[in-house]
Amino acid sequence: MLSARELSYSQLPQEAQTWVNQRLKYTHGYGLVMSPVNRIASDGLPELYVKDIPPVSSANLPIQQPAIYYGEATNSYIFTGTTTDEFDYPSGDTNAYTRYSGAGGVPIPSIWHRLAYAYDQGSIQILISNYFTHQSRIHYYRQIQERVKHVAPFLQFDHDPYMVVIDGKLQWLLDAYTVSDRYPYAKPIAQMQLGDQVLKAGNGEAIVQDNLNYIRNSVKVLIDAYDGSLRFFVVDDTDPVLMTYRKIFPHLFEPTSAIPPTVKAHFRYPEDLFKIQARMYQTYHMSDPELFYNREDLWQLPQQTYEGNEVVMEPYYVIMRLPGEEKEGFMLIQPFTPSNKDNMIAWMAARSNSKDYGKLLLYEFPKKMLVYGPRQIEARIDQDPEISQQFTLWSQAGSKVIRGDLLVIPIDQSLLYVEPIYLRAEQGELPELKRVIVAYDQSVVMENSLEQALNAVFGGEQAGQKSPAIASSKMSALVRSALENYRQSQDALRQGNWAEYGRHQKELEKTLQQLSPSNE
Numbered sequence: 001m002l003s004a005r006e007l008s009y010s011q012l013p014q015e016a017q018t019w020v021n022q023r024l025k026y027t028h029g030y031g032l033v034m035s036p037v038n039r040i041a042s043d044g045l046p047e048l049y050v051k052d053i054p055p056v057s058s059a060n061l062p063i064q065q066p067a068i069y070y071g072e073a074t075n076s077y078i079f080t081g082t083t084t085d086e087f088d089y090p091s092g093d094t095n096a097y098t099r100y101s102g103a104g105g106v107p108i109p110s111i112w113h114r115l116a117y118a119y120d121q122g123s124i125q126i127l128i129s130n131y132f133t134h135q136s137r138i139h140y141y142r143q144i145q146e147r148v149k150h151v152a153p154f155l156q157f158d159h160d161p162y163m164v165v166i167d168g169k170l171q172w173l174l175d176a177y178t179v180s181d182r183y184p185y186a187k188p189i190a191q192m193q194l195g196d197q198v199l200k201a202g203n204g205e206a207i208v209q210d211n212l213n214y215i216r217n218s219v220k221v222l223i224d225a226y227d228g229s230l231r232f233f234v235v236d237d238t239d240p241v242l243m244t245y246r247k248i249f250p251h252l253f254e255p256t257s258a259i260p261p262t263v264k265a266h267f268r269y270p271e272d273l274f275k276i277q278a279r280m281y282q283t284y285h286m287s288d289p290e291l292f293y294n295r296e297d298l299w300q301l302p303q304q305t306y307e308g309n310e311v312v313m314e315p316y317y318v319i320m321r322l323p324g325e326e327k328e329g330f331m332l333i334q335p336f337t338p339s340n341k342d343n344m345i346a347w348m349a350a351r352s353n354s355k356d357y358g359k360l361l362l363y364e365f366p367k368k369m370l371v372y373g374p375r376q377i378e379a380r381i382d383q384d385p386e387i388s389q390q391f392t393l394w395s396q397a398g399s400k401v402i403r404g405d406l407l408v409i410p411i412d413q414s415l416l417y418v419e420p421i422y423l424r425a426e427q428g429e430l431p432e433l434k435r436v437i438v439a440y441d442q443s444v445v446m447e448n449s450l451e452q453a454l455n456a457v458f459g460g461e462q463a464g465q466k467s468p469a470i471a472s473s474k475m476s477a478l479v480r481s482a483l484e485n486y487r488q489s490q491d492a493l494r495q496g497n498w499a500e501y502g503r504h505q506k507e508l509e510k511t512l513q514q515l516s517p518s519n520e
Contacts, residue, residue, distance in 0.1 A: 044432030064168030105137030
């Protein structure tokens with residue numbers, strides 16, 4: 001996980017919120033923090049790969065230009081190249097200062113330029129201030145989503161830009177969409193109950209216009225956090241709408257072949273598009289006309305408990321190995337439940353790895369088999385006497401229990417559920433990871449770490465004792481291997497591939513021999 005250190009003017013004391021401080025002195029954020037998602041420090045706080053100011057990296061990730069002049073929180077205009085130094089970062093008992101040396105901003109070398117901007121911004125200070133020089137620049141439209149909308153107002157943009165580090169520089173990546181409301185025989189988004197939380201951004205605004213019936217993620221935008229420069233990369237050459245825009249603006253879009261590998265490596269499948277696709281698929285997965293007409297097999301997005309409230313479960317990014325595959329991949333996952341029911345019926349995954357980028361996969365569960373959904377797992381957690389007792393004790397001790405997002409992770413033919421538990425003091429804002437809950441098959445355990453929870457479930461150890469209901473880790477691996485070989489042999493049989501069928505049958509026989517009592 002990565003988070004930029006942007007500057008917040010509201011944190012300045014009221015008496016320090018002067019025009020000079022806001023426009024000339026406090027001009028930029030500085031650096032970032034980065035942590036692995038699967039490890040924590042001993043006190044329950046993140047284990048940081050990049051930390052401190054100036055940034056210190058323990059992951060061989062040097063940051064050569066940490067200043068952030070263009071970001072998500074940069075909502076005001078500022079000036080650089082003035083006679084006063086800019087605040088860079090605190091350093092002991094003093095502060096470090098800097099002067100902007102990038103190509104961003106618009107030059108205002110004369111009194112006439114300043115007069116024009118004084119009128120445009122409604123500020124007499126721009127005209128009468130003594131701090132300006134012939135090298136002064138004004139930086140505006142620094143909020144990156146507002147910035148790209150001024151350059152390409154005919155595109156729609158994802159609600160969630162994300163920062164990456166490329167060649168030591170801080171860059172923002174933002175997904176852009178071509179849209180239309182004129183696609184023949186297509187269902188408008190307005191008919192998908194747009195008011196639902198799943199189709200809204202974090203600020204409550206609609207992700208896209210509700211009358212659209214065509215959307216494609218054909219463009220990725222790279223924004224430099226230091227100078228605000230924009231690069232619009234084409235990632236879908238076959239989009240007919242984008243083809244037209246490229247003819248109108250021949251110099252705006254860079255072809256797919258021009259995307260640097262260091263940039264392409266950070267591409268991820270956009271969440272807003274995936275939400276719309278998942279919502280559409282709740283109905284359009286039905287291929288039987290009669291079922292579709294009667295709406296007999298509608299799906300819905302699951303509910304989960306978050307901070308004591310029932311909320312719609314949103315898709316989440318995860319690194320995992322899909323069933324039947326050899327290597328892990330980075331993907332976006334969304335579970336489904338049947339309409340008005342809580343059991344799991346399917347889950348959808350969108351790949352982000354370069355070779356398979358953009359491919360969607362759907363795994364459906366047999367209707368005759370009960371697979372627990374997120375709300376049912378939450379209920380099992382609440383019903384566990386040891387877990388519920390611990391939650392009650394923590395709540396009485398002046399702390400607030402925060403149950404994080406429930407992750408649904410497929411493992412061969414089963415599902416593993418993982419939920420982090422955080423504690424936050426009532427007067428504090430810094431939550432600490434205290435426990436991890438893992439649910440698998442009939443077992444629900446809560447341990448200090450994910451590793452301990454997995455060992456308790458798959459290793460047969462819980463509270464220092466062996467559980468006869470849970471197989472040993474070796475036995476579990478053999479069972480999963482047997483199931484996988486059987487599945488692959490059946491796939492080969494259906495395809496008429498007798499060589500593959502024979503090979504998997506032999507592997508299955510070896511595994512079954514290892515599982516036999518004589519080999520224990």
